[in-house]
Amino acid sequence: MTLVAGIDAGTQSVKVVVYDPEARRIVAAASAPLELIAGEDGSREQHPQAWVDAIRVCFAGINPGIRRNVAALAVSGQQHGFVPLDNDGEVLATAKLWCDTSSSAECNEIMDAVGGAQRCIEIAGNPILAGYTASKLPWTRKHRPQVYEELATILLPHDYLNFYLTGERFTEFGDASGTGWLDVRTRQWSKEMLAAIDSDRDLSSCLPPLVELGATFAILPAIADALGLPHAIRVAVGGGDNMMAAIGTGxxxxxxxxxxxxxxxxxxxxxxxxxxxxxxxxxxxxxxxxxxxxxxxxxxxxxxxxxxxxxxxxxxxxxxxxxxxxxxxxxxxxxxxxxxxxxxxxxxxxxxxxxxxxxxxxxxxxxxxxxxxxxxxxxxxxxxxxxxxxxxxxxxxxxxxxxxxxxxxxxxxxxxxxxxxxPQETEGAAFGAALQALWSLRNAEGDTASLPELVDLHVSSDRGLAxxxxxxxxxxxxxxxxxxxxxxxxxxxxxxx
CATH class of the missing domain: 3.30.420.40 (ATPase, nucleotide binding domain)
Structure with a gap:
């Protein structure tokens, strides 16, 4: 029995589903709640360690026999969050989330620096809107200067969980789009948008490499042991929760x-x-x-x-x-x-x-x-x-x-x-992550079916809910x-x- 898992780290909870592609059904599911740190200034934050703790709780609630048969997994994560790491990979501060509006003024500052919202769209395809990751950097420079000074790596929430699982720092195009500094036409980091955030610092050195769909990574043995997963499990690139929900809903x-x-x-x-x-x-x-x-x-x-x-x-x-x-x-x-x-x-x-x-x-x-x-x-x-x-x-x-x-x-x-x-599987983001993991695993084994073809086989509607x-x-x-x-x-x- 070969199973795949999807992890969805949302704002209110972390969910894990385990899917049996042969039986075409979810064989296990677990969730753990998350607390939101809210401020009167519009700040909305969480500590990345809370996501890790919730993942551990979820896997601990799944039958060990099921966990031992998981061959691949992928992470879905809430978009736009800002996880600052130092050179040693330690988290420097709580993560500012997608729903954090305390950096709204910085959105306008970034757009003004390049010539307005229209110019941002010309450069990268999007204006800088409230909640986007980009505005959180100048906010951090103003309000957490020590964090900004020690900043070595910028990760999104799903990137951070991949880092926890694999020890590797990387991101992918879908989730990276929500930062505000990815040129969505060329799928490359925009030097002009990064310079608009800080003209005196090369922020590109803080960005993780962009990896293509289909890439998989090895899990850290110690993490596999902690979660009760096999050492041979592969970690697919995953993505933002909306991108994974797109897969999970077809x-x-x-x-x-x-x-x-x-x-x-x-x-x-x-x-x-x-x-x-x-x-x-x-x-x-x-x-x-x-x-x-x-x-x-x-x-x-x-x-x-x-x-x-x-x-x-x-x-x-x-x-x-x-x-x-x-x-x-x-x-x-x-x-x-x-x-x-x-x-x-x-x-x-x-x-x-x-x-x-x-x-x-x-x-x-x-x-x-x-x-x-x-x-x-x-x-x-x-x-x-x-x-x-x-x-x-x-x-x-x-x-x-x-x-x-x-x-x-x-x-x-x-x-x-x-x-x-x-859809039959209502946890669209977690299920989509599991399907991406399944496709990545089979692609690495030489299966030539496209991702849409695989999705068409596994995503179905619940007629009773239509x-x-x-x-x-x-x-x-x-x-x-x-x-x-x-x-x-x-x-x-x-x-x-």
Missing amino acids: CVVPGRLSMSLGTSGTLFAYSDTPVIDPAGSWAAFCSSTGGWLPLICTMNCTGATETIARTLGVKTSEGDPLIDSTPPGAGGLTLLPFFSGERTPDLPNARGSLHGMDTQNSTPASLYRAAMEGASFTLRYGYDAFLTAGMAFDRIVLTGGGANSKAWRQMIADVFDLPVEV CVPDPSRVPAYQQAYRRFLDHLAAVRSAHAA
Whole structure:
């Protein structure tokens, strides 16, 4: 029995799945929670050691006999994080995460240094948005000068976990796209963007080498022993969580649209060529499969429903009855769910706001519905940019924790007026990492099947979770979405600074 494993290090937890490619089923899964270190200045941090500890907890919870048969694994990690290492490979400070908005001012400083956002897009394909890794370096130089002085290696969260597993420092094109200093057209580090961060220092010496899909690395024997894995196991390159979710949902060929309802909300589609918006309406990322992955990211998705649920004193698992008891549009109640600032629309300093309260709609059920609708409408706002650019899709493949909600699945179908499918394996990022590991292992053994061909064999939909738009509800959501856009336009100037 040859098994493969996928590790997904997210914001709220680390998950591990073990997949049997012959039986085509997950044979083991485990998760461990993570704590978020939050500051009033918008900082959101975690210590990399917490990720390592969580991985150990996860593997300890998997049957030893299963662990001994894992032949390859890959890591999926939350994008944009900044892990600073010294010359000895020691972590110098807590990692600033994708949802950290404390370095928003540094985004503008970097773009101003090269001539503005438009010039950034011309140079590397993307502006520097809130949360991107690039802004965290000048922030560190200002606020943690000793860390910046001792900085020898810059790693992303998934890179750091590969370093923990293998002792090797490397990255790959998909996750590297989210730094802000990768030229996504040429797939090379941009010297001009790096110079905009610090013109007095050659930051390229701190960057790990870029490795191609298919490369695999040996695990450190001591780490294999600690995790109960065989010494012969191979570690594939892995990638950012969105790139791995693209694999796990089958978004590896043109024309498919995947949506992840997680702490952040994302929409992404595969392309064989770079898909760059001159206005920067979406992230022009590379994929982790040899292509490109135009991506929309919102910073407030399940976090919005969780915040409101906590305020109401209920659990999100109890949310579906609240949705079912209220009509689309929440009786005129609109929530702009920008609790952590927002990337789409680009309002890093925004905060959540509630509009349209009256004596009839000021109920817990309407408020919870407004939160779910607000998160969905924010994603729809990003989706409109794809449509404006001429992209077309015939369905949405849904993943992430929010996909477990029947009410939310139906809401997405109605808001986007598209059929919704849910993969059999709901942990899209972890499963995608396992499939990348499987392909890398077989490729190294001489198998000539392409990654899309392998994905087509192993990714399937759960027909029982599929849903189609309800014609009686689509118009009501269209009206509510227009109201959302009106409120967004009204508050945009207040949140612009």
